[in-house]
Amino acid sequence: MAQLFHPRSTVISKASIVIVIIVLTSVIVAATEIYRSGYTTGQNVAREQPIPFSHKHHVNDEGLSCAYCHTSVDKSSFAGIPPTYTCMTCHSQIWTTSPMLQPVRDSYQTQKPLEWIRVHDLPDFVYFNHSIHINKGIGCETCHGRVDQMPLMRRQNTLFMAWCIDCHRAPEKYIRPRSEVFNMTYEYPKNQEAFGKKLVKEYNVQVNRITDCSTCHR
Amino acid sequence: MITLKKLFSHTVLTFALSAAALGVIGCGGVNLDNQPKYKPLAASRFFANGQSSRPLVEGTVPRGSFTTDSLLITGKVNGKLADLFPFPVTEQVLERGQDRFNTFCSPCHGRLANGEGMVVRRGFPQPPSFQTDSVRAMPAGFFFDVITNGFGRMYSYAPSVPVRDRWAIVAYIRALQLSENVAVKDLPEAEQHQLLGKAQ
Numbered sequence: 529m530a531q532l533f534h535p536r537s538t539v540i541s542k543a544s545i546v547i548v549i550i551v552l553t554s555v556i557v558a559a560t561e562i563y564r565s566g567y568t569t570g571q572n573v574a575r576e577q578p579i580p581f582s583h584k585h586h587v588n589d590e591g592l593s594c595a596y597c598h599t600s601v602d603k604s605s606f607a608g609i610p611p612t613y614t615c616m617t618c619h620s621q622i623w624t625t626s627p628m629l630q631p632v633r634d635s636y637q638t639q640k641p642l643e644w645i646r647v648h649d650l651p652d653f654v655y656f657n658h659s660i661h662i663n664k665g666i667g668c669e670t671c672h673g674r675v676d677q678m679p680l681m682r683r684q685n686t687l688f689m690a691w692c693i694d695c696h697r698a699p700e701k702y703i704r705p706r707s708e709v710f711n712m713t714y715e716y717p718k719n720q721e722a723f724g725k726k727l728v729k730e731y732n733v734q735v736n737r738i739t740d741c742s743t744c745h746r
Numbered sequence: 747m748i749t750l751k752k753l754f755s756h757t758v759l760t761f762a763l764s765a766a767a768l769g770v771i772g773c774g775g776v777n778l779d780n781q782p783k784y785k786p787l788a789a790s791r792f793f794a795n796g797q798s799s800r801p802l803v804e805g806t807v808p809r810g811s812f813t814t815d816s817l818l819i820t821g822k823v824n825g826k827l828a829d830l831f832p833f834p835v836t837e838q839v840l841e842r843g844q845d846r847f848n849t850f851c852s853p854c855h856g857r858l859a860n861g862e863g864m865v866v867r868r869g870f871p872q873p874p875s876f877q878t879d880s881v882r883a884m885p886a887g888f889f890f891d892v893i894t895n896g897f898g899r900m901y902s903y904a905p906s907v908p909v910r911d912r913w914a915i916v917a918y919i920r921a922l923q924l925s926e927n928v929a930v931k932d933l934p935e936a937e938q939h940q941l942l943g944k945a946q
Contacts, residue, residue, distance in 0.1 A: 599906045
């Protein structure tokens with residue numbers, strides 16, 4: 529009787545075990561990579577907006593401060609998106625015939641607000657507050673990146689919990705003087721570790737409390 | 747006594763119930779990521795203009811900030827623009843004024859209030875310089891009034907600049923007007939030397 533299994537089968541079966549392991553591992557690695565990639569988190573992906581509003585133009589070229597438009601960022605949990613009125617303080621006089629700005633003029637006339645698409649959006653079970661970060665010396669750039677170089681707004685960071693915690697565990701690595709929070713090109717001093725510790729003390733940063741779950745999940 | 751069989755059936759039952767409960771929660775649409783509540787500026791299909799938050803009724807005064815101090819909120823005394831400040835101008839007020847002026851006014855009026863801001867270079871009508879004798883002679887209340895109500899092609903800045911910040915800006919404008927028109931002999935001695943040293 530002929531053999532049911534060819535002698536080579538042993539090799540094939542052994543090899544297939546190895547292959548299965550390799551394939552499974554790559555699938556898992558690929559899945560986590562996809563989960564963390566911009567494709568799923570929306571990181572670094574620009575959104576289609578009703579108007580192609582350019583922060584690069586308005587911040588870098590015109591030298592506008594963030595606070596001209598995001599007026600509540602140092603007073604409230606919410607940074608605020610400017611009303612159409614704010615655009616019209618300038619665009620009532622300049623680029624008044626640009627088709628790109630037609631939605632702004634329509635919105636001003638009809639009193640119907642522009643509908644911007646959110647680029648940053650934490651899940652609703654997370655509490656976030658801008659004013660405390662601004663008043664304790666965390667710069668916009670630390671969390672939002674070089675906004676002054678973005679022709680279209682995109683999200684620089686994942687906003688994953690691990691990202692928040694990384695700073696909450698060691699704010700001295702990122703803290704800067706309060707007067708520099710709007711500065712997009714702030715350079716950390718060489719002795720940031722010592723300088724950061726000093727600022728943490730000076731601004732009375734509650735290092736012990738901000739890693740509690742209830743700080744962000746309340 | 748619990749037999750092995752009973753334990754097994756209990757376990758199966760517990761699993762089945764938990765799975766059913768999870769199923770109910772999952773299908774019931776309880777979604778903690780996007781909870782059925784409005785966050786600031788959220789859209790709403792309920793109101794005609796698409797906004798969830800309702801506009802304030804005209805003339806609404808925030809609780810605790812009602813005042814009859816006409817100078818503070820209009821810059822006028824007895825109906826006439828006054829050359830007075832409603833509160834003492836301290837160094838802190840000036841610093842606040844500098845910060846607010848540079849944020850809200852300098853794009854058009856320039857950091858020195860000479861009317862040469864960045865946006866003017868891009869085609870916005872040029873505002874008059876504040877460094878001329880006629881503008882310097884204007885009462886403080888005039889500047890407050892312009893920020894509050896706008897002026898010609900300049901829109902009102904009342905929506906983004908609260909009342910006390912407006913006065914801080916006025917105080918800083920006065921400081922700018924002074925700083926651009928100081929006689930050398932009025933400077934502190936050290937700065938006089940520095941300046942004259944450079945000029946020679």
